[in-house]
Amino acid sequence: MNLQYISDNNGETTGVYIPIQEWNELKSKFKGIEQEEINVPDWHIKIVRDRYEKYLENPKQGLDFDEAMRDIDKEL
Structure with a gap:
């Protein structure tokens, strides 16, 4: 593209x-x-907002995307 x-x-x-x-x-x-208009269910919005709040409380708990994908690939 x-x-x-x-x-x-x-x-x-x-x-x-x-x-x-x-x-x-x-x-x-x-x-x-x-x-x-994108119809996202309320329950899904709540999950995303909750996860974001938890991340803001402790940003170090977040994972690097590429690193996480490598870890997942190792387990497959």
């Missing part, structure tokens, strides 16, 4: 440009991708 990242004056990524041909392919592959 040929994405172009859009950054602000501070170098922070603020958006992504997807070429129209690739966007049309995504729309045909993932029905409803254009839907603006």
Whole structure:
């Protein structure tokens, strides 16, 4: 996929440009991708918020994604 990242004056990524041909392919592959409203169940929102609060209480308990994936791969 040929994405172009859009950054602000501070170098922070603020958006992504997807070429129209690739966007049309995504729309045909993932029905409803254009839907603006995302319906996330309340129970799921609560779980994510609870986990985030626990992380904020002790950020050192968080795992590095790549490291965690390597550990999972070792167990498979």
